[in-house]
Amino acid sequence: MYQINDNYQKLPGSYLFSTIAKKVAAFTEANPDKSVIRLGIGDVTQPIAPAIIQALHKAVDEMADAASFHGYAPDLGHEFLRHAIAENDYKKRGCSISEDEIFVSDGAKSDSGNIQELFDVNCKIAVTDPVYPVYVDSNVMAGRCGVYDSDSQTWSNVIYMPCTRENHFIPEFPKETPDIIYLCIPNNPTGTTIPKTKLQEWVDYANEKGAVIIYDAAYEAYITQEDVAHSIYECMGADRCAIEIRSFSKNAGFTGVRLGFTVVPKVLTCNGVSLHAMWARRHGTKYNGAPYIIQRAGEAVYSEAGQAQLKEQVAYYMKNASVIKEGLSAAGYEVYGGVNAPYIWLKTPGQMSSWEFFDELLEEANVVGTPGSGFGPSGEGYFRLTAFGSYENTVAALERIRNL
Numbered sequence: 001m002y003q004i005n006d007n008y009q010k011l012p013g014s015y016l017f018s019t020i021a022k023k024v025a026a027f028t029e030a031n032p033d034k035s036v037i038r039l040g041i042g043d044v045t046q047p048i049a050p051a052i053i054q055a056l057h058k059a060v061d062e063m064a065d066a067a068s069f070h071g072y073a074p075d076l077g078h079e080f081l082r083h084a085i086a087e088n089d090y091k092k093r094g095c096s097i098s099e100d101e102i103f104v105s106d107g108a109k110s111d112s113g114n115i116q117e118l119f120d121v122n123c124k125i126a127v128t129d130p131v132y133p134v135y136v137d138s139n140v141m142a143g144r145c146g147v148y149d150s151d152s153q154t155w156s157n158v159i160y161m162p163c164t165r166e167n168h169f170i171p172e173f174p175k176e177t178p179d180i181i182y183l184c185i186p187n188n189p190t191g192t193t194i195p196k197t198k199l200q201e202w203v204d205y206a207n208e209k210g211a212v213i214i215y216d217a218a219y220e221a222y223i224t225q226e227d228v229a230h231s232i233y234e235c236m237g238a239d240r241c242a243i244e245i246r247s248f249s250k251n252a253g254f255t256g257v258r259l260g261f262t263v264v265p266k267v268l269t270c271n272g273v274s275l276h277a278m279w280a281r282r283h284g285t286k287y288n289g290a291p292y293i294i295q296r297a298g299e300a301v302y303s304e305a306g307q308a309q310l311k312e313q314v315a316y317y318m319k320n321a322s323v324i325k326e327g328l329s330a331a332g333y334e335v336y337g338g339v340n341a342p343y344i345w346l347k348t349p350g351q352m353s354s355w356e357f358f359d360e361l362l363e364e365a366n367v368v369g370t371p372g373s374g375f376g377p378s379g380e381g382y383f384r385l386t387a388f389g390s391y392e393n394t395v396a397a398l399e400r401i402r403n404l
């Protein structure tokens with residue numbers, strides 16, 4: 001008789017968003033006259049920019065004609081898109097990443113979940129705490145995390161690097177040496193970043209210890225401060241220790257369109273084995289490419305009109321971020337993030353737990369956010385609000401919070 005992959009049974013249920021949904025549903029049922037504003041979502045709300053829509057329409061029409069029809073894309077993705085990425089995301093920032101080191105995909109979630117396949121089951125991962133759940137859960141499925149302890153909400157075989165106000169949300173080198181280090185900068189959920197000099201220290205550390213860094217730069221477009229790197233390859237030696245994952249979801253509203261890419265430099269090797277060759281093999285075997293139409297839409301992200309429109313879109317969300325940040329600060333809250341990311345991470349007032357604050361905010365202000373404890377034990381006592389709502393709703397929500 002067959003057996004299942006028992007590692008799936010180890011996963012604790014993801015109660016965070018279902019518990020939120022249940023609580024909100026119960027509240028709205030009991031209070032049908034109250035309008036609830038949701039600032040908990042991690043999804044964009046603005047429509048796809050006109051330059052991209054235009055590219056989509058054009059690509060759809062091409063598919064209707066045998067002369068311009070496109071079937072399977074090349075394994076790494078269409079050259080026109082990889083060229084635009086290499087030029088705009090890397091060459092312009094002084095990073096020597098070539099087109100054939102870029103692997104186009106359907107998004108950063110799949111890549112950040114799949115990348116662990118390249119590594120031995122005995123490799124030990126290190127994650128920041130709080131953290132985007134995909135990194136840990138995908139390693140649990142692969143049998144790399146040991147056993148879960150529900151009291152401490154940690155896995156026995158995972159190295160946690162707490163990121164709290166005490167260390168300014170900058171992860172410290174762990175006592176135990178990790179093999180695989182996940183970094184997400186700008187960070188979801190905390191909305192914070194680390195200076196480029198600190199990132200360089202992490203790159204040096206990884207090279208010295210023989211560790212690999214999985215660098216999730218999904219929020220790169222939101223960086224406003226000069227001293228924050230847009231790519232890990234801005235750091236010396238990063239091409240020998242880092243894989244970078246990017247997404248078109250947050251910079252261009254592609255959450256429902258699906259496009260991303262992963263950079264695996266050719267000089268990145270482990271005991272003489274090329275990780276680029278491994279990822280190419282994996283990509284060619286298990287993935288048949290993002291749709292041609294969507295890759296054309298991705299190309300339009302880098303067009304002059306696309307860039308201008310997206311700059312406005314990001315600015316729209318960042319205006320919301322400053323409304324939240326300034327509104328909360330004025331109301332006496334301790335707030336972090338919101339400068340280089342569309343997330344605001346606030347310290348709950350007094351000794352309130354994340355969930356206690358969630359309940360108060362829902363019941364008294366009719367505003368929904370996300371309890372920080374849902375992202376890891378060090379998120380306890382914090383709370384996430386997102387800038388992805390409409391400006392009007394964001395202003396209204398802050399008005400309510402200030403009147404609490």
Ligand SMILES: *Cc1c(COP(=O)(O)O)cnc(C)c1O
Pocket residue numbers: 042106107108109110112132184188216218246247248249250254255259260
């Ligand atoms: C939203 C998000 C992603 C994006 O994933 P896609 O699959 O490209 O939509 C990746 N990483 C983090 C940390 C995110 O918040």
